[in-house]
Structures are given as structure tokens and as C-alpha cells.
Amino acid sequence: MTVTVSGPLPAEPYDVVVVGAGVVGCAIARRLAHHPALRVALVEALDDVGQGTSKANTAILHTGFDAVPGSLEARLVREGARLLATYATESGIPVERVGALLVAWDEEQLAALPRLAEKAARNAYHDTRLLGPADLYAREPHLGPGALGALHVPGESIICPWTTTLAYATQAVRAGVDLHLNTPVEPAGRHDGVHRLTTPRGPLHARRLVNAAGLHADTLDRGLGLDDFTVTPRRGQLVVHDKFARALVRHILLPVPTALGKGVLVAPTVYGNVLLGPTAENLDDKDATESTAEGLRALREQGRRILPALLDEEVTAVYAGLRAATEHDDYRIRAHPELGSVTVGGIRSTGLTASLAIAAHVTALLAETGLDLGAERPPDPVRMPNLGEAFPRPHQQPERVAADPEYGVLVCHCERVSRGEIRDALASTIPPRSPEGLRRRTRARSGRCGGFHCGAAVRALFEEAGG
Amino acid sequence: MSREVDVLVVGAGPAGLVAASRLAAAGAHVEVLEREQWPGGVPRHCAHRGFGAWPHALTGPDHARRLTEAAARAGADVRTGVTALDWTGDLALATVGPGGAETLAARAVILATGARERPRAARLVPGTRPAGVHTTGELQQAVHLYGQHIGTRAVIVGAEAVSHAAADTVRAAGAEVVALVTDLPRAPAAAARTLDARLRHRTPVLTGTSVTELLGRGRLSGVRVRHRDGRTATLPCDTVVFTGDFVPEHELARRGALTLAPGTRGPAVDGALRTSRPGVFAAGSVLHAVESAATAAREGAHAAGAVRDWLAADRSRAAHWPTGVPLVTAPPLLRITPDRVTPADRLPYLLRTAIPLSRPVLYVTQDGRPLHRARLPLTVAAPHRPLTLTARWTHRVDPAGGPVHVTIA
Numbered sequence: 001m002t003v004t005v006s007g008p009l010p011a012e013p014y015d016v017v018v019v020g021a022g023v024v025g026c027a028i029a030r031r032l033a034h035h036p037a038l039r040v041a042l043v044e045a046l047d048d049v050g051q052g053t054s055k056a057n058t059a060i061l062h063t064g065f066d067a068v069p070g071s072l073e074a075r076l077v078r079e080g081a082r083l084l085a086t087y088a089t090e091s092g093i094p095v096e097r098v099g100a101l102l103v104a105w106d107e108e109q110l111a112a113l114p115r116l117a118e119k120a121a122r123n124a125y126h127d128t129r130l131l132g133p134a135d136l137y138a139r140e141p142h143l144g145p146g147a148l149g150a151l152h153v154p155g156e157s158i159i160c161p162w163t164t165t166l167a168y169a170t171q172a173v174r175a176g177v178d179l180h181l182n183t184p185v186e187p188a189g190r191h192d193g194v195h196r197l198t199t200p201r202g203p204l205h206a207r208r209l210v211n212a213a214g215l216h217a218d219t220l221d222r223g224l225g226l227d228d229f230t231v232t233p234r235r236g237q238l239v240v241h242d243k244f245a246r247a248l249v250r251h252i253l254l255p256v257p258t259a260l261g262k263g264v265l266v267a268p269t270v271y272g273n274v275l276l277g278p279t280a281e282n283l284d285d286k287d288a289t290e291s292t293a294e295g296l297r298a299l300r301e302q303g304r305r306i307l308p309a310l311l312d313e314e315v316t317a318v319y320a321g322l323r324a325a326t327e328h329d330d331y332r333i334r335a336h337p338e339l340g341s342v343t344v345g346g347i348r349s350t351g352l353t354a355s356l357a358i359a360a361h362v363t364a365l366l367a368e369t370g371l372d373l374g375a376e377r378p379p380d381p382v383r384m385p386n387l388g389e390a391f392p393r394p395h396q397q398p399e400r401v402a403a404d405p406e407y408g409v410l411v412c413h414c415e416r417v418s419r420g421e422i423r424d425a426l427a428s429t430i431p432p433r434s435p436e437g438l439r440r441r442t443r444a445r446s447g448r449c450g451g452f453h454c455g456a457a458v459r460a461l462f463e464e465a466g467g
Numbered sequence: 468m469s470r471e472v473d474v475l476v477v478g479a480g481p482a483g484l485v486a487a488s489r490l491a492a493a494g495a496h497v498e499v500l501e502r503e504q505w506p507g508g509v510p511r512h513c514a515h516r517g518f519g520a521w522p523h524a525l526t527g528p529d530h531a532r533r534l535t536e537a538a539a540r541a542g543a544d545v546r547t548g549v550t551a552l553d554w555t556g557d558l559a560l561a562t563v564g565p566g567g568a569e570t571l572a573a574r575a576v577i578l579a580t581g582a583r584e585r586p587r588a589a590r591l592v593p594g595t596r597p598a599g600v601h602t603t604g605e606l607q608q609a610v611h612l613y614g615q616h617i618g619t620r621a622v623i624v625g626a627e628a629v630s631h632a633a634a635d636t637v638r639a640a641g642a643e644v645v646a647l648v649t650d651l652p653r654a655p656a657a658a659a660r661t662l663d664a665r666l667r668h669r670t671p672v673l674t675g676t677s678v679t680e681l682l683g684r685g686r687l688s689g690v691r692v693r694h695r696d697g698r699t700a701t702l703p704c705d706t707v708v709f710t711g712d713f714v715p716e717h718e719l720a721r722r723g724a725l726t727l728a729p730g731t732r733g734p735a736v737d738g739a740l741r742t743s744r745p746g747v748f749a750a751g752s753v754l755h756a757v758e759s760a761a762t763a764a765r766e767g768a769h770a771a772g773a774v775r776d777w778l779a780a781d782r783s784r785a786a787h788w789p790t791g792v793p794l795v796t797a798p799p800l801l802r803i804t805p806d807r808v809t810p811a812d813r814l815p816y817l818l819r820t821a822i823p824l825s826r827p828v829l830y831v832t833q834d835g836r837p838l839h840r841a842r843l844p845l846t847v848a849a850p851h852r853p854l855t856l857t858a859r860w861t862h863r864v865d866p867a868g869g870p871v872h873v874t875i876a
């Protein structure tokens with residue numbers, strides 16, 4: 001198993017280099033790991049997998065009911081949702097099929113619901129149902145006053161985005177994919193069918209290149225001489241509420257899209273919190289993941305209307321993610337056989353859901369570029385530590401605590417993370433390189449106290465492990 | 468596994484330890500559950516002096532040690548590394564620790580779970596999410612318990628007593644305090660404390676100033692501040708400490724659906740520190756985040772007395788769990804603890820004001836009937852400092868009457 005963060009890179013060309021270890025790149029690497037004859041590297045600019053947009057989204061496993069019918073995105077979301085739901089169950093990724101309600105707050109929105117149901121049907125999703133106000137309030141008694149009805153989409157689910165990305169990467173690495181972190185790459189020409197990539201850690205060579213660079217996919221493409229699209233980051237700010245809010249909401253409460261734009265959603269998380277967001281702001285800066293006073297004010301104003309009691313609970317986190325929007329409506333997934341590359345661009349707001357289907361699609365495109373994939377053998381399954389509240393955590397399993405008392409010693413009290421779980425994460429296949437990475441693997445320090453109680457203790461465990 | 472004890476105390480801070488000492492000394496079988504590895508609560512990581520009775524003020528760790536030793540001597544069983552997770556019955560708690568999961572039942576439960584400071588997210592301070600953002604609690608533990616490196620230049624948000632404790636901790640760690648920043652028009656700490664910061668340490672105390680944004684990627688690079696006159700500035704720093712703005716650690720109270728006091732969000736209690744559930748008492752910072760450790764200890768002792776009465780009484784009689792009438796305040800008073808009153812109550816009340824009050828007079832009334840009038844022995848009652856009111860008037864309360872109002876004139 002090879003995970004590197006420094007030092008020179010292997011001199012031998014890889015058969016495939018996947019650039020970008022977001023949820024998409026990791027899914028592709030995992031898919032390529034089904035072909036043991038291939039030498040594959042997953043290369044990431046940052047010090048961890050899933051540190052780009054993949055760590056900061058609304059964590060919904062979409063059904064694709066509202067995709068543009070007939071688009072590539074519609075198909076990959078539909079297929080990906082099914083694949084990921086199955087994979088999550090096998091791999092211990094927390095997922096909960098809570099269902100969504102598109103809540104109509106005015107006549108225009110109410111009139112749009114039947115059209116949305118038809119669109120869902122055109123996307124091969126037939127389980128939607130219109131609800132009147134009585135049914136709606138029976139399902140969501142804490143909803144603010146004034147809702148006129150809703151469209152119920154029972155298949156919409158919530159999932160852990162961190163565990164998903166990490167599960168893909170872990171499985172890929174265990175099956176022989178080399179993961180090189182801290183390795184931003186720049187294309188520097190192609191000779192005899194081999195790409196040369198420059199990195200601060202020295203050169204890297206690849207017979208095939210997969211561009212899964214998310215927000216930077218356009219830049220990487222230009223380095224290859226392609227000019228297919230431009231990424232305009234669209235920021236989404238989100239507010240996370242304390243677990244006490246979880247009892248206020250049962251479904252994902254989606255806004256009804258209208259001519260006036262998209263509203264915000266209120267959604268439970270698998271960790272037992274409640275999300276409010278996202279905003280939608282077009283920006284120039286691909287690093288602008290900061291939150292703003294106006295953004296937070298606007299979100300809270302809308303949240304107060306949707307679920308008034310939510311505003312009484314403490315906010316435990318505020319974050320922002322950048323959607324990789326382009327001038328095109330659909331995903332931009334293209335094979336460039338003449339360049340020996342595949343570009344996976346414009347994976348805007350559904351990439352988590354579609355990841356496994358994108359990976360299968362990209363692998364097929366790679367074969368079309370003339371790459372011989374060789375025999376197929378599924379990699380060993382992974383079993384990820386459970387971060388979800390709907391499934392037993394280690395401290396809740398008396399037999400596990402009896403067998404290993406470290407699972408009974410809680411370090412992060414708000415999130416009830418044991419010393420055993422932190423130890424396991426620090427010794428895992430892809431260990432965290434920062435306290436933030438440890439947080440995404442365990443939830444340690446992501447609770448209501450923001451580290452008041454546990455911050456120093458968690459840091460001490462991280463530093464003891466040589467972090 | 469399940470066991471039964473006389474009294475379960477949740478939390479081994481000053482309130483829980485003093486309650487446990489008193490009850491154990493009186494012969495009760497008392498078990499204290501403490502989720503940290505060491506008993507003592509917050510004082511454990513307060514290296515400064517200021518605990519116990521002046522002039523023999525102790526450092527926090529010394530204070531914590533003394534309270535722990537006293538509890539052990541009295542025969543209380545203090546179990547560390549054990550978390551009370553949730554209720555399994557009216558007076559039974561599910562716990563977990565290195566020894567495994569266990570359900571503990573008791574004849575009385577005291578919640579002494581303390582408080583925390585509200586961190587950056589809860590305060591909705593916008594900006595990036597860099598490293599170097601702390602609360603005092605985290606900072607003190609990092610420096611005093613773990614010897615961790617903190618940054619080199621710190622901005623302290625807040626200018627009350629705890630903010631100065633944070634500033635001292637920053638200096639003790641060899642870093643520089645850039646400024647203390649408070650949105651209050653006047654620094655709320657004792658004047659001598661503010662003057663000492665300004666003159667001896669040459670640390671600016673910026674009043675009427677709020678933090679509007681955190682800057683920097685990876686590591687904090689500065690904070691944006693805005694003065695109430697509209698001026699803005701960036702204070703370059705690699706560390707920021709959010710101090711004060713305490714809230715009760717009320718998870719168990721809420722999981723148990725205990726009535727909360729609206730002014731504090733801690734469990735509602737009467738003068739015997741009885742919560743809304745028969746047999747469950749509460750003391751210390753969980754009631755009123757935050758007063759001094761001495762106050763928490765005094766309440767622990769008071770709760771111990773009330774628990775003894777409860778254990779001795781014929782508990783089939785509802786009269787042993789009177790509910791009292793609500794005690795309510797109006798602005799500029801922010802809160803009062805206890806916030807329910809019965810005629811037998813003797814514990815003095817603690818209040819906080821939102822604005823400075825000169826020569827305040829407190830009026831206590833019920834259904835328009837005056838119960839008490841008190842001129843406070845202070846020339847100025849300041850925000851972020853306790854105001855006390857005696858309980859010498861409670862015998863006049865009509866337990867069948869309406870809420871008792873405490874107002875200011």
C-alpha cells in the first residue's frame with residue numbers, strides 16, 4: 001500500500017494518473033483498481049483526500065428526480081444513486097433514506113409541483129406524491145406557518161460525504177493504487193504517448209491522464225491544450241445546527257425552484273445535526289470558501305420561515321463549498337483519444353451522488369482511448385468506521401467496549417468520540433494529516449463546544465501519533 | 468450491568484465535588500461520574516490564583532485537588548473517564564467508561580455538568596475557517612495541561628475577568644496579546660484589571676468594537692474589527708480566543724426533558740435546587756453560566772442539604788417536591804437563579820444586568836403585592852458581574868399565587 005506526502009515520485013510511467021482526489025477522482029481510482037494489471041496513481045494537491053468541494057456540500061444522495069431529462073447528468077445521477085446506496089450499506093457508510101418534501105409557500109410554487117412530478121417521471125422516478133397542507137404538517141409539525149402543500153420524494157437520502165470519499169480512496173489504495181498527496185501537478189507535454197507532469201516533488205509520468213481536478217479542471221485542461229469550458233465557482237454557504245434541532249425535522253425540506261431562483265433547504269445530517277443552506281453566489285475566486293455576514297443573515301431569515309424553532313438552537317458550524325459550474329448545463333465528461341486523456345468537468349452539484357456512475361463511465365471512456373484495462377477482479381470490500389447516528393457507534397456496543405476498553409473512553413464529549421476511534425483513524429490506511437482531517441474521519445471536535453472541552457486533548461492525541 | 472446507589476452526582480467540578488463530600492460525610496452512598504480523566508472541573512486548567520477564600524486564594528489546580536481529596540476522604544466514589552450518556556428512567560442513567568456500559572439507578576441525582584463558552588461558530592462570526600481559533604477553555608488546557616504551542620500573536624474577544632485570564636495564558640505561553648476586544652461601551656472587568664492590562668502589559672482594550680470577520684487560509688492571519696462609530700481595521704494575528712459568553716452544559720437536562728429556565732437555558736430550579744423532576748437536583752454553572760467557583764461550591768453544599776431532606780422524607784408525598792412559582796425578571800435584568808420560589812427557600816438569588824445600573828433598587832412583587840424592596844450595596848451594578856438578592860422575603864410568597872416579579876427602579 002502506497003500513500004506518500006513528500007519525497008520524489010516513482011520514475012516509471014503509470015498507466016493512468018488520476019488528478020484530483022475529490023469524491024469523483026477517488027471513485028475513478030477505485031474503479032480502475034478493479035483492473036489489477038493497471039498501474040494507477042491518484043494525485044492530489046492538498047494533504048488529504050476530499051478536501052475540495054467534496055468535503056463541503058449538503059450531503060444528499062439525490063434520486064435525480066429534478067435533473068434535466070435526457071442529460072448525461074440525469075443518467076449518471078440516477079445510476080450513481082443506486083450504486084452508492086448499495087455500496088454504502090456494504091461499506092458501512094452511514095446513509096438514511098429520510099425522503100424529501102418540496103414545500104410550496106405560495107401559489108406559484110404550488111402550481112409548479114405537478115410539473116415537477118412529471119419531470120420526475122421523465123427521469124424514471126415514479127414515487128413522487130403530492131401532499132396537501134394537512135398531510136404536510138402531520139409529517140413536519142415544526143414547519144413554519146403558511147405552507148400550502150408539498151411534493152414528497154421518498155427516495156432522497158442523506159449520506160456521509162467524508163466517509164464516502166475516504167472509503168473509495170481506502171479501497172483503491174489497498175488494491176494497489178498509489179496515492180500521492182501534497183502533489184499539485186501541471187502538464188508539461190507528451191512524448192511517445194507519455195504525459196510528463198511537473199510537480200514540486202519532481203516529475204511524474206502517465207500514459208493516460210484523467211482530469212478530475214474539480215474547480216481547476218479548466219486550468220488543467222488548458223495545460224493539455226484543451227479549451228472546452230470555464231469553471232465559475234458558485235459558492236454555497238451552509239449553517240449546521242446542534243443535534244437538539246434534529247427532532248424538529250424528519251425529511252429533507254427542499255425549496256421549489258421558480259423563476260425567482262432557488263431557495264434554501266433544511267436537511268438533517270447523518271451525524272444528527274440540521275443543515276440550513278446553501279446560498280448560490282457566482283464568484284471569480286476558486287478559493288473563496290469563506291462565509292459572509294450577508295450570506296448568514298439571508299440564510300437565517302429563510303430558515304426562520306421554514307423551521308422557526310431551528311433558530312433557537314446553537315449553530316455548531318458554518319462552512320461554504322464551491323460548485324464547479326461551467327457555461328454548459330450538463331456535466332463535461334469527454335475522452336480525448338488523441339491526447340490520451342479524459343476530462344471530468346462541470347461536476348457541479350450532484351457529484352457525490354453520481355460518483356460511482358461517473359467512475360464507470362470514465363473507465364469505459366479510457367478503454368475507448370485504446371487503454372487495455374486487462375482482466376477485472378473486484379477489490380476487497382472495505383468496512384468503514386461508522387460516523388452516523390442511525391447506526392451503533394462503538395461506545396454504544398457493550399461487546400466492543402468489553403473487548404477494547406478504549407472504545408469506552410470518550411474524548412470528544414459533544415460528538416461522543418472515543419479514544420479508540422481516534423487511535424484507529426490515526427493508524428488507518430490513509431491517516432489524517434491535520435486535526436481537521438481527523439475530524440472528518442471521527443467527528444472529533446465538530447460538536448457544539450467547538451473544542452472548549454476536547455480541543456486540546458484531541459490535538460494531543462494527534463500530535464502523539466506523529467501528526 | 469446495572470447497580471443502585473443513594474446519590475448519583477454528574478460532574479466532578481466544584482459543585483459536584485462539594486455536594487458529594489457533604490452527602491458522603493452524612494453517610495450516603497455517593498457516586499460521582501466525571502467524563503474527563505481527572506476530577507476538578509474547569510479549575511483544573513485555570514493556572515491563575517483566584518479560587519477559594521481571599522486572601523489565601525489558590526490556583527485552580529490546587530483548588531481542584533483540595534476538593535477532590537475532600538470528597539475522597541468523606542467516602543464519595545469519584546469515577547473518572549465515565550460519561551453519563553442519557554436517562555434510562557426517572558432516576559437512572561446509562562453510562563459508559565473504560566469498564567464498559569453500565570446503568571446506574573439512584574434515589575437522587577444531582578446534575579453538576581458545568582458550562583462552556585460559545586465558540587466562534589455559535590457566535591456566527593463570518594470568514595475563513597483557519598487553525599488558531601480557540602475558546603479560553605481550549606486555550607488553557609492546551610497551555611496548562613498539555614504544554615502545546617499556540618501562536619505568537621493573539622486577539623482576545625471579550626474584556627471580562629475570563630478574558631484577562633485568557634490573556635494571561637497567552638502571555639504565559641510566550642505569545643503576545645494584540646488586544647482585548649469587546650462590543651460593550653465600557654470594559655466589563657474590574658477597573659483595576661483593565662488598567663493593569665493597559666498600563667502594565669500595554670495591551671489595548673478596545674471597547675465598542677466587534678469582530679466582523681476572520682481572515683487567513685490554513686492559519687489565521689488576522690481579524691477584521693468594526694468600531695461602533697463605523698471605523699474598521701484589521702488586527703494581524705495568528706490566534707484568536709473567544710472568551711466568556713457562557714452557556715450551560717444542559718444536554719442531560721434536555722435529554723431528560725427537564726424544564727429549562729428561559730433566562731439561562733439551564734434547568735429551572737427552586738431555592739432547594741430542585742429541578743422539575745422529583746429526585747433530580749442541579750447546582751453550579753449548569754444553572755447560571757458562569758459565576759465563581761465559590762458560588763458553585765456553595766450551591767453544591769446547599770443541594771446536598773436538600774438531597775438529605777429528600778432522602779429522609781416519605782417520598783410518596785408530593786408535598787416533598789413542591790413546584791414553586793416562577794420568578795421572572797424584566798429588562799435590563801437578564802436572568803435570576805434560582806428561577807422558581809417556594810416560601811421555604813433560603814438560598815440567595817443571583818442576577819445579571821445587561822447595562823450598568825447606578826444605585827439599583829430591586830422590587831419583588833407577586834400579583835401586584837410588594838414582597839420586598841432592596842437597595843443594593845453597590846454604587847454601580849455592572850454587566851458580566853453578579854448581583855445578589857437575599858431570600859429573606861420568600862415566606863411572603865403565596866405558593867398558589869402568580870409569578871413573582873423582580874424589577875429594577
Ligand SMILES: Cc1cc2nc3c(=O)[nH]c(=O)nc-3n(C[C@H](O)[C@H](O)[C@H](O)COP(=O)(O)OP(=O)(O)OC[C@H]3O[C@@H](n4cnc5c(N)ncnc54)[C@H](O)[C@@H]3O)c2cc1C
Binds near residue numbers: 021051183186234350
Ligand atoms: C454547496 C454545495 C452543495 C452540494 N450538495 C450536494 C449534494 O447534496 N449531493 C451531491 O451529490 N452533490 C452535492 N454537491 C456537489 C458535490 O459536492 C460535487 O459535485 C463533488 O464534490 C465534486 O467532486 P470532485 O471530485 O469533482 O471535486 P473536488 O472535491 O473539488 O475535488 C477536486 C480535487 O482536485 C484537486 N486538484 C485540483 N487541481 C489539481 C492539480 N492541478 N493537481 C492535483 N490536484 C488538483 C483539488 O485539490 C481537489 O481536491 C454540492 C456542492 C456544493 C458546493
Ligand SMILES: Cc1cc2nc3c(=O)[nH]c(=O)nc-3n(C[C@H](O)[C@H](O)[C@H](O)COP(=O)(O)OP(=O)(O)OC[C@H]3O[C@@H](n4cnc5c(N)ncnc54)[C@H](O)[C@@H]3O)c2cc1C
Binds near residue numbers: 519607
Ligand atoms: C477560563 C475560566 C476561568 C475562570 N476563572 C475563575 C476564577 O479565577 N475564580 C473563580 O472563582 N471562578 C473562575 N471560573 C469559574 C469557575 O471555573 C466555575 O464557577 C466552576 O468551575 C463551576 O463549577 P461546576 O462544578 O459547576 O462546573 P465545572 O467546573 O464546569 O465542572 C463540570 C464537570 O462536569 C463534567 N461533566 C459534564 N457533563 C458530564 C456528563 N454527562 N458525564 C460526566 N461528567 C460530566 C465535566 O467534565 C466537568 O468536569 C473560571 C471559569 C473559566 C471557564
